[in-house]
Amino acid sequence: MNPADSVWKNPVHFLAFGLGSGLAPKAPGTFGTLAAIPFYLLFQYLPLWNFGLVILVSMVLGVWLCEQTSKDLGVHDHPGIVWDEFVGYWITMFAAPAGWMWVIIGFVLFRIFDIWKPWPISFLDKKVHGGLGIMIDDVVAGVFALVSLQLIARFAI
Template identity: 65%
Template sequence: MNLLTKDPNVDKLSLSNPVHFLALGFGSGLAAKAPGTFGTLAAVPVYLLMMSLSLHWYLAITLVSVIAGFYICDRASKDMGVHDHGAIVWDEVAGFMITMIAAPIGVVWLVIGFALFRFFDILKPWPIKWLDAKVHGGFGIMIDDVLAGVFAFLCLQGIVYLVG
């Protein structure tokens, strides 16, 4: 299964296992370089499928994705024997979904949201970096990206307000 990476820990996961498939961001987490960015790219089609939903349904699906992510990331991490392995990118998928809550529809907004989420996910300003270091398990894997998504959401909505 380890087609893209050369990491033996990834061999412990299987794309045929639904939990592993989601944890690996539909396989995007297997990228040898920048799996978090590829995980966020994998979230784009998810967003495109959801963008025309009512806010109520968008929020409900996003909430389910975050809550399920605690289990998905925890299970994959335990199956690999490595906490927060780079190949586990469901947290990026959920974080990007948060970023894009109530975003205007359009390529420009998609690109801005993507860039803002990656910025906060990579830079990890306080308290994201602190949470990333101190909180473990599935919740720990998810919480830094959830918060990066919230920061990116707030910035994106601020830009929408300023432009509109």
């Protein structure tokens, strides 16, 4: 199945492909992360516990979305599946300071951890399969980027 065809016809694939951002011919993960920013700009005004609930629901939903789309396409962790990048970025930005500088720093930190995949991210990426496997490495990359962002906010700036 051609992902480009299914993304515009199947709402599960549309979400898993980050509202179509995962169809970018180069660096779909980066484009997926960019597509997550406008949602964060809305979520940042939620009470913290509501933003946390959005992240939790998005993670659980993401396991299912990614699993289903992966099965339908017959490709485990197709590069165009970027819902995991959405969630990873939102985790990064949980309780982030306000301002565009922090949006950009969070973006850069998340992309670094998502691409570099230091341990245990690399271990999880290789050993956990299915929808959970697609999601978990980005969730942990988001946690690493969250901690880094908070440390920078607290001590460096």
